Amino acid sequence: MNKSDKLTIHRLHPISILYFIIAAIKESLSFIWIFPLIVLFVHEKIGDQISTLMINVTAGSLIILLFLVAAGLKWRAFTYQIQEKGIYIETGVVVTKKRWVTSDRIQSLDSTVRVYDHLFSTRTLTIELAGGKESSIILSCISEEEEKRIRQVLYEYKKDKLREHGEESGLQLSNKDLMVHSLLSPKFGIVFTFLFLGLLKYWDITKGEDRDTLFTYLASWFDSNWILTTVILMILLSFALSLFLTYVSDYHFKLDKNERGEIEIQQGLFEKKHRTIAQHRIQAIFITERPLQRLLGYASIEAVVIQNSQDEQVKKTISFIPFVKKERVKSLIELFTGYEKSNILHTPPKKARISYVGPLFLMGCLLLIPLWVYIPEPYHYFSLIIPILSLWLGWREYRTTGWNQSERFLTLQYGIFFRNTAIIKRGRIQWIALRQTWMQERKHLASINMAVASGKEKVKVSLNHIPYEEAMKIYQCTLEKKEEA
């Protein structure tokens, strides 16, 4: 790549006008109420001369034109230059803004291929910077070669160190993995429930009428045991739908470690996402085992990562590995992030049982009273399940809870239905709180809450009813890291 190529002024692909239109619409959503107001006003004034439809159409097309022109101007004003040590960007129609970003300030380069990007084989590159508002630069709709070039130039500067990470040990999800994943994921249950409810509603609406409904067709097609066949069909349909949803989000999932030790994640069917996570931005690792997954020995791993993006859609955690065999969790986490999961966990003492079970049981009993009163005679015996269920839930929580504070990492395990394991590096905890009720005081127990930072909000983890001394140990360990350093 010669020097002149680097210094030429670039514009985005014209299709990014579309992106600017969408952005403009998003920005102006809070002014949307003006539109009906204008229509109403014009209607009041000259409504007797022109039809309402005409006013609507004119106003609507005017607004669309406005958006188009604004987006076009924005596109024209947006230029960028890739230079030796950074990127120079000029934006703004009325107020011109010039930004010069050196490549050592860049936290990550993430690329997304949106649905419309497929048509023009373009992609959106998000350059995330350290700190502050407006800390990401979005280059919408650039070609693949351009993306590669930018990545190369911006990274070349940093490339002096490392390169020895020869062994590429990526992780990929195969089609079979995705299939099992979608079957075990809650998506399947949710889709099934929705279909079932929809069918029931349909039944309810068409029940009284004589005309042919879906059910009469089904009955005539599948003869006598049509109900069973319908249920099986529905299961298959919801499986197909959940599989589709899983494919959309996790298709071609690929986890890699690049030569700088950063983690690269690629996933998606329509929207291909390519994400780079630097090691030092990871705040904590969460391992979630849902009931069904746990039964079959699978888990999913999420990472809490400091993000600057102000985007509404950014979630608190990033899906690190959506689906993996449990045995591999420990080694994979260590390989990619260096986080160590403790295998040996302390468990709460026997005297803490009542603290787990008691309050839940009490709540279950309280809930029982109105149910017993309001549900008629034979059926209200069913409500007796609730206290028993609450007892069982409390017991589950007691069994799940565990913790271990090692030299560098704090491992916490908690949850009722899900088994969650959080691994937090020492020195990543933003604040920690020790809690005690009078019950706990008498039993020398305590609960702890802690928070780690993620981009948008805090992520809170808590551990209930553990011995006070242990809680105090974790509490004090929050600080110790500094003294070592």
Added chain:
Amino acid sequence: MRNLYIGEDLVSDMGFRRLNEKSVRAKMIEGILSLCAYAIIILVLFYCTSKWEWPKWIIGVTMCLSLLSIPFHLYFLPKWEYRIWRYRISETSIEIIKGFLFKRKILIPMVKVQHVDAKQGPILKRYHLYTIVLSTAAGSHEIPGVSEETADEIRREIEMYARLDDEQV
């Protein structure tokens, strides 16, 4: 056995500071305001009951609860808050102790404090008090009711300690 509960720890560990005494008065005034709010709610309920014949137990329960809460708002809560609330600022951390039924002891490592704000509402202004807000990357914590000088002092202290180490978030 030592350090069995948060309250005991507080006695054994020196260096904890209390809130300003005047915060009791400020809290009482806040209590009066909350009682006024209750009174308005009761009036609205009274109107609803007479106009649309709402069941009488709604207003009955609300009135009982409000009456019961009067001594708490005007006397016990402000007193208890003052008695329990402690904070300590050291080189490495800020610690806060609060809560009567649910005792809480919060630790914020000094390196995690991003910025310190002092805010003052109309009630606190009358007593020349400030509420200090300590913000971290994961939410903020408050120290309510410290005097103006103390607020300044705390700010300076945190500034000084925070400058000592330049660890990242």
